[in-house]
Amino acid sequence: MSDNYLNINNLSFEYPDGHEALKNINLNLSNGERLGVLGPNGAGKTTLILHLNGILGELKGNIQLNQVSYTEDNISKIRKSVGLVFQDPDDQLFMPTVLEDVMFGPKNFGFSEEQVEANSMKALEQVRMLEFIDKPPHHLSFGQKRKIAIASVLASEPELLVLDEPSSNLDPASRRELIDILKNLKVSIILVTHDLPMALEICNRSIILNNGQITADADTYKILKDSKVMEENRLELPFGFALHHLEE
Amino acid sequence: METSHSHHLEIHSNSYLVKIKPEIKLISFFFIILSIAFLSLENNLTTIIQAVIVLSLLKVSKLKFNTYLKRLSIDIPFILFALFLPFVSKGNGEILTSLFNISIYKTGVNEMTSILIKITLCVTLAIILTATTSNIEIIYGLQKLKVSPLLVSIFSFAIRYIDVFIDEVKRVRVSMRSRGYSEKGFRTLKPLAFASGALLIRGYERGERVYNSMISRGFKGTLELKEREFKSSKLILLVSIFSIAVSTLDWFIT
Numbered sequence: 001m002s003d004n005y006l007n008i009n010n011l012s013f014e015y016p017d018g019h020e021a022l023k024n025i026n027l028n029l030s031n032g033e034r035l036g037v038l039g040p041n042g043a044g045k046t047t048l049i050l051h052l053n054g055i056l057g058e059l060k061g062n063i064q065l066n067q068v069s070y071t072e073d074n075i076s077k078i079r080k081s082v083g084l085v086f087q088d089p090d091d092q093l094f095m096p097t098v099l100e101d102v103m104f105g106p107k108n109f110g111f112s113e114e115q116v117e118a119n120s121m122k123a124l125e126q127v128r129m130l131e132f133i134d135k136p137p138h139h140l141s142f143g144q145k146r147k148i149a150i151a152s153v154l155a156s157e158p159e160l161l162v163l164d165e166p167s168s169n170l171d172p173a174s175r176r177e178l179i180d181i182l183k184n185l186k187v188s189i190i191l192v193t194h195d196l197p198m199a200l201e202i203c204n205r206s207i208i209l210n211n212g213q214i215t216a217d218a219d220t221y222k223i224l225k226d227s228k229v230m231e232e233n234r235l236e237l238p239f240g241f242a243l244h245h246l247e248e
Numbered sequence: 249m250e251t252s253h254s255h256h257l258e259i260h261s262n263s264y265l266v267k268i269k270p271e272i273k274l275i276s277f278f279f280i281i282l283s284i285a286f287l288s289l290e291n292n293l294t295t296i297i298q299a300v301i302v303l304s305l306l307k308v309s310k311l312k313f314n315t316y317l318k319r320l321s322i323d324i325p326f327i328l329f330a331l332f333l334p335f336v337s338k339g340n341g342e343i344l345t346s347l348f349n350i351s352i353y354k355t356g357v358n359e360m361t362s363i364l365i366k367i368t369l370c371v372t373l374a375i376i377l378t379a380t381t382s383n384i385e386i387i388y389g390l391q392k393l394k395v396s397p398l399l400v401s402i403f404s405f406a407i408r409y410i411d412v413f414i415d416e417v418k419r420v421r422v423s424m425r426s427r428g429y430s431e432k433g434f435r436t437l438k439p440l441a442f443a444s445g446a447l448l449i450r451g452y453e454r455g456e457r458v459y460n461s462m463i464s465r466g467f468k469g470t471l472e473l474k475e476r477e478f479k480s481s482k483l484i485l486l487v488s489i490f491s492i493a494v495s496t497l498d499w500f501i502t
Contacts, residue, residue: 053464076466084464091457094408096384100474108466136384138411156465 004067005031005188006052006160011061013047021047023212025061031159034189036199036206036220040234044212045192046087049162052190053084065160080109083158083187087165089145093137098129098148101137105156116155123154127181143174150181160188167195196224196237208233263310265380265484270389272481276488277377283488283495284369289362294498301491302369309376319375323368330363383407388473397470404471409454416447 006029013022021044029035037045050056051063054075063070065078083105086092095101102120111119124130127147137145146166153161166182167175175198182189182202193199199206200220208216208223210233216223223229225243230236237243265273284298306316334344339355346352381389387404391397420443429439459467 055460086461090412092461105465
């Protein structure tokens with residue numbers, strides 16, 4: 001397990017309207033690690049993950065993925081390695097059928113035709129959605145669309161999977177299914193979420209992002225247990241959820 | 249976020265027209281429509297042959313007559329327009345007859361007949377095409393016909409997001425009504441205008457997010473649909489060639 005799989009050094013970002021979304025972010029991630037990104041609304045979480053895919057343009061600071069820098073020449077390689085699952089699956093699924101949507105990524109990244117087909121079927125199997133291959137995505141339920149969105153990213157064999165609020169709008173059963181799927185994936189994961197029990201279940205380590213800065217970086221359990229840190233960062237465990245019975 | 253599927257026109261059946269290649273179907277229908285548009289209508293036989301071609305296709309499509317009639321209602325504005333022509337289109341001024349002191353012009357009557365026959369036949373073809381071809385197949389057909397990839401992408405996105413947009417419009421209307429809004433009178437247009445503006449901005453922002461999700465999966469400018477299998481489509485091609493031949497003959501005769 002390499003300690004320096006993802007290195008973010010002094011990353012700052014300002015939107016054109018002057019809003020400073022990220023302020024001097026420093027973060028390291030090991031290969032295979034699962035990291036939770038917690039924080040209140042408007043903290044800069046989505047901005048941070050868009051940077052991981054090189055979507056927001058020129059960087060102020062430095063990001064390296066597996067010692068490859070985020071430069072114009074490397075961006076296609078970076079995007080292949082970092083699979084980004086967006087918050088609203090309707091933003092991600094735009095092809096006429098589920099299978100074509102899942103095949104979209106690997107086709108663009110230059111996989112051979114056989115590999116595109118094989119990867120897509122494997123990804124759909126991983127999210128347990130094989131029987132939906134010929135359905136148009138907009139006919140599916142929200143939970144099904146979310147799983148297809150994950151498959152559409154897995155098909156490109158990413159090394160790092162980045163998910164933006166994957167449990168939002170899901171019913172409890174779909175949420176449980178999603179957690180099981182994510183726990184079984186053999187890739188590094190960055191999980192942006194307000195669902196603190198989910199972060200605890202999936203990620204050993206979490207950071208809190210507040211007002212564009214990392215205000216905590218520790219074991220997820222420790223963060224959730226620290227009521228002072230939680231309160232300062234506008235975080236709260238769900239009513240009735242108790243940490244004391246969980247092992248540290 | 250359940251969707252409405254309100255715009256789906258295709259009807260599942262085992263018709264020959266459902267199974268053939270969409271690109272051949274599109275091009276054949278295009279040529280049949282073109283040959284009908286160029287009919288002079290001065291020769292009854294050629295007109296009847298073209299009508300028989302269209303009605304045979306309607307029969308082959310296995311479309312229920314009631315459904316056909318319902319969809320044909322799209323023809324009504326054209327019919328209304330055509331019905332005015334005998335009174336207003338003077339041409340060379342030749343009067344056919346008078347009705348309550350209102351002149352009915354020969355040119356107008358000819359134009360009315362022409363519009364009624366041609367529009368009805370062409371709309372019937374459009375109804376058959378949309379009933380036997382899914383949205384995806386139309387996009388696939390256009391791609392096979394080498395229509396500009398940009399246009400194909402635009403059509404594809406329009407089809408994909410129309411449901412999402414209709415659902416958003418419905419939700420906004422429900423939320424407006426739940427706060428006592430009713431669409432009555434001129435004054436109620438203002439909130440409607442604001443709501444439309446909000447929907448427009450949301451649409452624009454969604455466009456940006458969709459584009460981000462595309463480039464994050466390596467999008468380089470072209471959308472490619474996977475290959476699909478269809479039955480041989482020679483018969484429809486022959487029908488369209490026959491239709492062109494009939495119109496060419498019609499042109500020579502007149």
